[in-house]
Amino acid sequence: MPAVNYRPDGDVVVLQIDNPPVNALSLAVREGLTDGLRRAAADTAVKAIVVAGARGSFAAGADINEIASGLVLKSPITREIQAQMEATPKPIVAAIEGAALGGGLELALACHWRIAANGAKVGLPEVKLGLIPGAGGTQRFTRLTGPEAALEAITSGAHLPAPRALELGVVDALADDVVGEAVRFARRVVQEKRPLRIASDVAERITGVNPEVFAAFRKKIEPKARGQLAPWRIIDSIEAACMRPKEEAFRLEREYFNECRDSPQREALVHVFFAEREARKIPDVPADVEPLAVRRVAVVGAGTMGGGIAMCFANAGIPVSLLDVTREALDRGLGAIRKNYAASVARGSLTQQRMDEALSLIRGVTEYEALVDADIIIEAVFEDLQVKKEVFANFERVAAAHAILATNTSSLDIDAIAATTSRPEKVVGTHFFSPANVMRLLENVRGTRTSPQTIATVMALGKTLGKVPVLAGNCDGFIGNRMLQFYGAEAEFLLEEGATPEQIDGVIESFGFAMGPLAVRDLAGNDVGYLIRKSRKLPPDERRSPLLQRLVEQGRLGQKTGKGFYRYEGRTRIADPEVLELIEGVSRELGIERREIDDREILERLLHPLVNEGARIVDEGIALRASDIDVVYVNGYGFPAYKGGPMYWAERAGLTHVVETMRRLAPSHGARWRPAPLLERLAASGQGWKGAQ
Secondary structure, three states, X not given: OOOEEEEEEOOEEEEEEOOOOOOOEOHHHHHHHHHHHHHHHHOOOOOEEEEEEOOOOOEOOEOHHHHHHOOOOOOOOHHHHHHHHHHOOOOEEEEEOOEEEOHHHHHHHOOOEEEEEOXXXXXXXXXXXXXXXXXXXXXXXXXXXXXXXXXXXXXXXXXXEHHHHHHHOOOOEEEOOHHHHHHHHHHHHHHHOXXXXXXXXXXXXXXXXXXXXXXXXXXXXXXXXOOOOHHHHHHHHHHHHHHOOHHHHHHHHHHHHHHHHOOHHHHHHHHHHHHHHHOOOOOOOOOOOOOOOOOOEEEEOOOHHHHHHHHHHHHOOOOEEEEOOOHHXXXXXXXXXXHHHHHHHHHOOOOXXXXXXXXXXXXXXXXXXXXXXXXXXXXXXXXOHHHHHHHHHHHHHHOOOOOEEEEOOOOOOHHHHHOOOOOHHHEEEEEEOOOOOOOOEEEEEEOOOOOHHHHHHHHHHHHHOOOEEEEEOOOOOOOHHHHHHHHHHHHHHHHHHOOOHHHHHHHHHHHOOOOOHHHHHHHHOHHHHHHHHHOOOOOOOOOOOOHHHHHHHXXXXXXXXXXXXXXXXXXXXXXXXXXXXXXXXXXXXOOOOOOOOOHHHHHHHHHHHHHHHHHHHHHHOOEOOHHHHHHHHHHHOOOOHHHOOHHHHHHHHOHHHHHHHHHHHHHHHOHHHOOOHHHHHHHHHOOOHHHHO
């Protein structure tokens, strides 16, 4: 079958891209477009050309496998096809259905006009792969929309709905029958003898732009884009579109693209892209297992987490019953949901209509009997095993026979919870991350008897909710929190030995995290961390630093009390001499001689224990693959995506370095800190994580 169909429609030819599943611009597509354009241009009976996509989608971008190779693409490349389009004297109209993303949108931008279906989406998401648009995307988009809109859209990689794209000038009209309307539009252009509109020549919105626009935007994105390459090169390229001659601006875009393509950041982000897709594959769940249809959902617990989970389902168009046993708690939870939606409307990220639609799908209830029609019930109550068992006993009483019973626990034993029911095969962990309506990770946790259908259902549900689902095995803390305990503990040991809170957090934030470990503690509440710590037992050869307990005893609970590891003015953290005195006092009590600790040692001592425990988790089968751990940490714990996740980062740096760090720490820290056997084997053999499969 050809990758591009040549379909005459009277005096108009439709070139239809047909490259399932997403019409990626592979070499076969590019060759087909080149041949089709040449044939249509040479045929005197053809007066105009429409470029469209098969199966309800235009083109979702370049072939990701070609990008992953890092090699120069084979000719014809997209830029050559665009030049061919712009040199064609016959009108070319893009008929955009479904998605026109990345290279797909760049192709459409080289057409003379663009007609989009009402439900279509367009965008240039290359930044998410550590790239910038390399086929004139920053240039043509900016010329059509102006720099302000281009800066926002391209540095975020946002998918723009068709109505917004029309407002910005990216598309020229909307239609229901988009291919039919594109053909009719092309005929009108011919009949009216309209001059061809070449986007790369449009200049109205880039003339007389104030350079301060770019300086202000650089300042605006600094907190989020710190350490990354692609966002800054996107700004440089858009600035060039407005400030440099056309030929020079296009040349600079290509140079910036090549720089990003050859960057380790691009390799890391492509790794994350493929890892997220691989995480959906569960080897022992056959592909023919049909997920349960989820038409109605119930969430128990109307606190911050429960309310956020309810919003996830409402946002996906799924009716949800939110239960709390007291009307006061329920009303407080529903009020918080309304406030969250209203804030989104005020920011302009949500319309009032979408807010009203979502709220109409959330029903507050106070009786368990109201959950009888739910296909899945998710418990989101206090993180206490006995409390959760009591809730599941109520599920046993009222839930429909087919219903899945899920717990939002972040660390508790799934099998112990399942034991309270007569249907352990229906019990599963669905660990949402806070705030649940924002965070992308969904850590699903299988119990010993969780059925394949239950697993298939919650993995599919993650996709429905727009989450990134990962399956974990059942153990204390599962994947993410089991590893995190070593990270937090080592931060406190470093404080005892001579580091300061601002040095530790500064090292981690310079690495690419939004917040360091101690700032995160203050944000979450040191009292909360202390309670969790007290519930966990340590092996006899390990100890805990007394620092956290001392802070709590002195009322230094974090941001909520205005002081923790730092002093706070609003949310601004300030180094506090009183904390340093407290730390130095603990060092003296423990007989630890404080010393200067360099930044590299801090980074390795914080991150290498994460990797070491990750290796144990892979070896035990708690994580199916090392890349699943990367997905968890990038999407749930703030590990910088452009570093690829902890396991990828460590492999690139050399697993032997992790082994060396753990050998140094184990004598003073305990047996759990020894190098993981799998890590030692892979380091000795020179193999990466693929050797663990």
